[in-house]
Amino acid sequence: MTSSLIPTLAGSYYTDPSIFAAEQEAIFERMWFCAVRSSDIGGPGAFRTVDVGRENLIVTRSADGRARAFLNVCRHRGARVCVEEAGNVKRTFKCSYHAWAYGLDGRLVAAPNLVKMPDIDRAEYGLRAVETKEWLGYVWVCLADDPPSFEQDVMGACAERLGDLEALDHYAMDGLEVGRRIRYDVAANWKLIIENFMECYHCATIHPELVHVLPEFAGGYAAQYYVGHGAEFGRDVAGFTVDGSPGVAAIGTLAAEQDRRYYAITIKPQVFVNLVPDHVIFHRMYPLAADRTIVECDWLFLPEVVASGVDLTRSVELFDRVNRQDFEACERCQPSMSSRAYAQGGVLVPSEHHIGAFHSWVTDRLHPFRDK
DSSP: OOOSOEEOOOGGGGTOHHHHHHHIIIIITTSOEEEEEGGGGOSTTEEEEEEETTEEEEEEEOTTSOEEEEESOOTTTOOOSOOSSEEEOSSEEEOTTTOOEEETTSOEEEOTTGGGOTTOOTTTTSOOEEEEEEETTEEEEEOOSSOOOHIIIIIHHHHHHHSSSHHHHTTOGGGOEEEEEEEEEESSOHHHHHHHHHOOTTHHHHOHHHHHHSGGGGGSOOGGGSTTOOEEOOTTOOSSSTTSOOOSOOOTTOOGGGTTEEEEEEETTTEEEEEETTEEEEEEEEEEETTEEEEEEEEEEOHHHHHHTOOOHHHHHHHHHHHHHHHHHHHHHGGGGGSGGGTTOOEEOGGGHHHHHHHHHHHHHHHHHHTO
16 A cells, blocks of 8 residues: 655755755756846846855846846955945946956956056956846846756746746736845755745644635645646635735736736745735745755835835735744754654655655755765
8 A cells, every 4th residue: 555655855954064065066056046136236237246056146237238147256366356245336346355357247357467467368367157047027047057948947847837938927027026025034944945835734724814815725735736726815805915905906917817816836946936916926045054044035016006105014914924934934843853853854744745756856966966
């Protein structure tokens, strides 16, 4: 007789620094990573610095309007070029150590006594570039020398969840604006956060507000468990708000079947997308250590809604509560990952079986790196 229980990863996968280092190399430095909102680098010279795997990147926009990303390392002696998390420069990024300066395209443009070094190739000794793509209003980067297919890995994840990309296009995400951003510092491994987001077995226990708005979640199955399915609002629920009251102006390009529905998408390795009729909630994870993950969450609304100054509190508060409830649960799990009681892991119940596929995905990617 086949067991209905599937084992989880062993506890060491959530605590061992060597496993985390292997994940940084095998996953975060080889896959497409969602770095910043495009509007965060709205004009030439605007930049944000972002941790991706074991690297720190400068993500900026060059004079031709292209999003660009570079390793935040001076090619002279290795100092960090940009020490601020965000800012603007006019034409160059200048290292404060020896004043080497780089253009917005990464090319070395100036340095003390540079004219006395005619053999320096200004392109070869420019900032080390990283591949970029812009999609859904975000800048995605990939550190790999030979990046995987963006269409297959990123766009394909959305199409697989919703059935096709046209369903996502209706939300016109690249035209929405950030109405609120909250940054969470979570004392838990990144995989615990993904596993939590993928399942709803816990929803009836810790998410009373969410279950009120989406009653089917009380049954324990997450909306993303089924291709193309969106959880329907409760009969007495007018909007995706903390109390079920009406939200703000709906996104006018939605299909009729998307009204009064919630859709969730996981884009491995670090993005969650939540779609509702009047806004989109977009999570990006930045794993910093085996037991620490930064999560940056954007609430995206129509530009006219943001410009109107309407109070967005009720819309934001619903998922902010969900986030805090989820992250508290993950933080309760993290200390126990090092317990002898969890040395061999735990088990997944039937409504969580799709998490087993995620665990297999992780171990398959780690296998060549664990044996180094």
